[in-house]
Amino acid sequence: MIQRRTVLKTGAALTGAIGSAGLLVPAMADTAPAQAADLDPTTIPQFEQAMPLPKVLQPSSVSSTTSYYRITMKEADAQILPGRLTRVRTFNGSFPGPLIKAVSGRRVVVQQTNQLSVPTSVHLHGAHVPESSDGAPMDLVAAGGGTKTYTYPNSQPHANMWFHDHAHHYESETVYRGLTGFYLLTDTVEQKLNLPTGAYDVPIALSDARFDDSGQLVYAMGDRMRRVLLANGKPWPYFQVAARKYRLRLYNTSNMRFYTLKLSDGSAMQQIGSDGGLLEKPVEVTSVPLSPGERADLVVDFSRYPAGTRLILENTAARYPDDPAEQIGKVLQFRVGAPVADSSTVPATLRTLPALGTATVNRSFELSMDESGASADSFINGKAYDMDRVDTEVEYGATEIWTVRNTNTRVPHNFHMHLVQFRVLERGGKPVTSGPESGLKDTVSLMPGETVKLQATFTGYEGTYVYHCHMFDHAAMGMMANFRVTKTPSARR
Numbered sequence: 001m002i003q004r005r006t007v008l009k010t011g012a013a014l015t016g017a018i019g020s021a022g023l024l025v026p027a028m029a030d031t032a033p034a035q036a037a038d039l040d041p042t043t044i045p046q047f048e049q050a051m052p053l054p055k056v057l058q059p060s061s062v063s064s065t066t067s068y069y070r071i072t073m074k075e076a077d078a079q080i081l082p083g084r085l086t087r088v089r090t091f092n093g094s095f096p097g098p099l100i101k102a103v104s105g106r107r108v109v110v111q112q113t114n115q116l117s118v119p120t121s122v123h124l125h126g127a128h129v130p131e132s133s134d135g136a137p138m139d140l141v142a143a144g145g146g147t148k149t150y151t152y153p154n155s156q157p158h159a160n161m162w163f164h165d166h167a168h169h170y171e172s173e174t175v176y177r178g179l180t181g182f183y184l185l186t187d188t189v190e191q192k193l194n195l196p197t198g199a200y201d202v203p204i205a206l207s208d209a210r211f212d213d214s215g216q217l218v219y220a221m222g223d224r225m226r227r228v229l230l231a232n233g234k235p236w237p238y239f240q241v242a243a244r245k246y247r248l249r250l251y252n253t254s255n256m257r258f259y260t261l262k263l264s265d266g267s268a269m270q271q272i273g274s275d276g277g278l279l280e281k282p283v284e285v286t287s288v289p290l291s292p293g294e295r296a297d298l299v300v301d302f303s304r305y306p307a308g309t310r311l312i313l314e315n316t317a318a319r320y321p322d323d324p325a326e327q328i329g330k331v332l333q334f335r336v337g338a339p340v341a342d343s344s345t346v347p348a349t350l351r352t353l354p355a356l357g358t359a360t361v362n363r364s365f366e367l368s369m370d371e372s373g374a375s376a377d378s379f380i381n382g383k384a385y386d387m388d389r390v391d392t393e394v395e396y397g398a399t400e401i402w403t404v405r406n407t408n409t410r411v412p413h414n415f416h417m418h419l420v421q422f423r424v425l426e427r428g429g430k431p432v433t434s435g436p437e438s439g440l441k442d443t444v445s446l447m448p449g450e451t452v453k454l455q456a457t458f459t460g461y462e463g464t465y466v467y468h469c470h471m472f473d474h475a476a477m478g479m480m481a482n483f484r485v486t487k488t489p490s491a492r493r
């Protein structure tokens with residue numbers, strides 16, 4: 001691990017630089033209008049490029065217990081806009097990010113080498129891992145050739161995970177510039193179901209971007225001008241499907257953008273899972289809300305459409321009042337082809353969730369930031385993130401209820417915890433007993449004024465982990481805190 005002092009210095013230097021450039025602005029502050037050098041998003045053709053699929057990473061070696069991977073974080077030129085190249089930050093040069101396929105009970109070890117010009121920390125979002133492999137905000141892999149080996153025990157049920165940069169003060173820009181990857185963990189519970197697999201099981205990462213007129217990404221904190229929506233790294237692509245069932249695993253990898261996804265004919269999809277894998281039962285949904293970091297696992301049966309049908313996956317959530325509907329309202333187009341044989345099924349019961357257990361500790365957390373734009377600080381319970389402060393001491397093995405409230409009146413937030421998958425007990429005082437939020441979750445949305453009640457059991461590893469708003473700009477501005485899980489009460493403050 002890098003010396004904390006070194007980190008402090010680089011962190012402070014970076015904050016200073018951003019502050020003096022006037023770029024560190026809260027989300028609601030007015031951002032300057034598009035500069036002349038911006039690429040006009042309306043000039044980007046829609047539904048003309050095919051949506052790529054993530055490249056599946058192959059292990060460099062395998063043993064009876066473990067698959068070993070080697071990944072290099074580096075810059076690459078990706079063809080995002082038709083006929084041009086854009087400089088991006090990648091794992092192994094892949095844009096969209098690559099995909100690791102893992103199986104519960106079998107370890108994955110990833111040796112990461114950082115050839116970028118900024119420090120990184122690789123966090124596996126949704127994973128139950130030791131602190132040393134969590135990719136904590138200060139556990140950095142040095143720029144310009146640093147390496148770190150992450151060990152993922154996969155001692156947890158199947159889940160739709162992803163990995164991304166988490167280096168404090170850098171993550172917002174680095175994730176925006178592409179440093180994300182998919183990590184699908186499966187197990188026998190999931191495998192014995194007859195869900196769509198192979199080419200019919202498609203991970204899709206949704207993000208937003210702003211380009212300049214030379215085709216390069218423009219980054220600013222709190223930017224409201226990211227008006228180009230990318231699905232697996234292409235703006236408004238089309239996806240050719242056969243007329244049969246598909247499993248679509250949607251990931252919101254955007255820094256700040258919330259989506260509400262719908263099919264343009266208004267028809268229903270089956271939501272079968274969320275962050276922490278499958279729901280107990282499939283749910284019919286016509287709209288799918290997805291806050292930054294969240295995942296939705298859907299089955300769409302395209303056999304109900306005649307060959308030649310074109311269908312749009314729409315987004316009905318405008319993030320900002322001036323979001324243009326022609327750009328922000330559309331995500332991708334499905335082009336339905338001929339029917340093909342389909343023996344997959346979506347059973348009425350998908351899994352049994354672990355018993356909730358009895359909570360013995362109740363805590364409350366308030367998320368807040370200055371909505372006037374006067375200050376760039378963001379808080380949890382009135383405090384901005386301090387890497388040396390433990391905010392919440394948790395006894396190993398405890399089951400706790402965390403009540404989390406967004407005290408802002410205009411700005412949405414969300415809430416993500418490392419180490420655990422939690423359950424959403426209540427939203428806005430109403431019990432969550434069925435529906436898309438009734439499964440295992442690690443990230444939950446909080447619209448202005450909203451309150452959720454979460455329950456988690458802190459077992460498996462002792463150590464210090466973070467919880468934070470997953471709008472990366474808010475986390476970078478301080479809406480993040482540490483919890484520490486320990487067995488020995490004397491170690492707790």
Ligand code: C2O
Nearest residue numbers: 123125166293416
């Ligand atoms: Cu997806 Cu702490 O992060």
Ligand code: CU
Nearest residue numbers: 124125126418
């Ligand atoms: Cu995480």
Ligand code: CU
Nearest residue numbers: 413469471474
């Ligand atoms: Cu937030």
